[in-house]
Amino acid sequence: MTRTVIESKTKTAIIGFEEPFCVIGERINPTGRKKLAEELEAGDFSRVEADAIAQVAAGADILDINSGAVFTNKMAEDSRYADNNFVEPPLMREMVERVQAIVDVPLCIDSSVPGALENGLAAAEGRPLLNSVTGEEERLELVLPLVKKYNVPVVAISNDDTGISEDPDVRFAVAKKIVERAADFGIPAHDIVVDPLVMPVGAMGTAGLQVFTLVRRLRDELGVNTTCGASNVSFGLPNRHGINNAFLPMAMTAGMTSAIMNPIALPIGPIKIAERKQKLLEAGVIIPDDMDDETFVKLMGMGSTLARPGKEMEAIRAANFLMDHDPSGAAWINFNKDPDAAPAGGRSGGRRRRRG
Numbered sequence: 001m002t003r004t005v006i007e008s009k010t011k012t013a014i015i016g017f018e019e020p021f022c023v024i025g026e027r028i029n030p031t032g033r034k035k036l037a038e039e040l041e042a043g044d045f046s047r048v049e050a051d052a053i054a055q056v057a058a059g060a061d062i063l064d065i066n067s068g069a070v071f072t073n074k075m076a077e078d079s080r081y082a083d084n085n086f087v088e089p090p091l092m093r094e095m096v097e098r099v100q101a102i103v104d105v106p107l108c109i110d111s112s113v114p115g116a117l118e119n120g121l122a123a124a125e126g127r128p129l130l131n132s133v134t135g136e137e138e139r140l141e142l143v144l145p146l147v148k149k150y151n152v153p154v155v156a157i158s159n160d161d162t163g164i165s166e167d168p169d170v171r172f173a174v175a176k177k178i179v180e181r182a183a184d185f186g187i188p189a190h191d192i193v194v195d196p197l198v199m200p201v202g203a204m205g206t207a208g209l210q211v212f213t214l215v216r217r218l219r220d221e222l223g224v225n226t227t228c229g230a231s232n233v234s235f236g237l238p239n240r241h242g243i244n245n246a247f248l249p250m251a252m253t254a255g256m257t258s259a260i261m262n263p264i265a266l267p268i269g270p271i272k273i274a275e276r277k278q279k280l281l282e283a284g285v286i287i288p289d290d291m292d293d294e295t296f297v298k299l300m301g302m303g304s305t306l307a308r309p310g311k312e313m314e315a316i317r318a319a320n321f322l323m324d325h326d327p328s329g330a331a332w333i334n335f336n337k338d339p340d341a342a343p344a345g346g347r348s349g350g351r352r353r354r355r356g
Helices: 034-041 046-058 072-077 084-102 114-123 137-150 168-184 207-222 230-234 240-254 270-282 293-299 311-322 327-335
Strands: 003-007 011-016 022-028 062-066 107-110 129-134 154-157 192-195 258-261
Touching (some): 011 022, 022 046, 084 107, 107 114, 114 137, 154 168, 168 192, 207 230, 240 258, 270 293
Parallel strands (some): 022 062
16 A cells, blocks of 8 residues: 655654554644744744744644744845845754754655755755645656655645635645656655645535545556644634544545644743633632642643644544554553653654664
8 A cells, every 4th residue: 555654863753544543733834823933034943943843842743844934023124135136045954953963753844945945955854854845847847856866755735726625536646746757757656745634624514524535536547655734624623622533534445644733832931820710719719829730730630731742633533543552452542541650752653663
């Protein structure tokens, strides 16, 4: 069966039909994260490093590194910073080097700028995943030679010069075109991971059914692995985690083999803790002076003050177990150990294979 191999210096992640579902951590991405973009502009990579450590601890198999930052202040001083082709290549190299210095997991090099992709590939140890190529002619001619040159797998997104089609047959045709064009460059189908594009179910009621059908076709007719931006399906809806938690196991059953997603349940901050304490005090509830914040949020069912694996990770682990991708339930048991008794860690029982 199809196996897509991604490597760091010493570890291997395999995306495959017979493998546990592969989680690609998405948080190292300044798009929509103003604070992270500001820190990167100032040369501060501490949040990048913290996100890398937290995602690996939560169980991410691969870390996506996206260099799409906008340096607003520098742009005002130097017009070159308005050009992503100037900003992203050196930033990508620095981000890759910083992440590799603190965690040893395979990477996914993510950018729309070819120079950033190549810098990331040159800096990455092992065999990273490249994100991404589309069916647009210009993009195919720019990215596929890089894939061949560095002998790496690539995410293929099912849109082309006409944009993103709502017709799943069109998206399948774009994926097929990319696979065929890749073959012309000597790139095998097992090194293509197709993103069939998940639409928000709140805007299109058939979005879930569409992607499940598409994934089956991609598996059965093209023999390729698949991925997606998992949270897209719940965009704009209440209780997004509830929808995501149902969507991921259903997609896995249809044949989806990986997802680009946030593996972390974000910690409860001091503002929310203070607000809850104030409400309790107003209700006449006495809070012991020596109660620490972590104990308090647990008692209140608020979560944790620490970054912990998210509910989506729980759904994925359970589905792996039920689909017999977790021999004897070893990973499920390890995942559900008391986090206060043992650190949250990566999976056991067969995803990562140590080399050497």
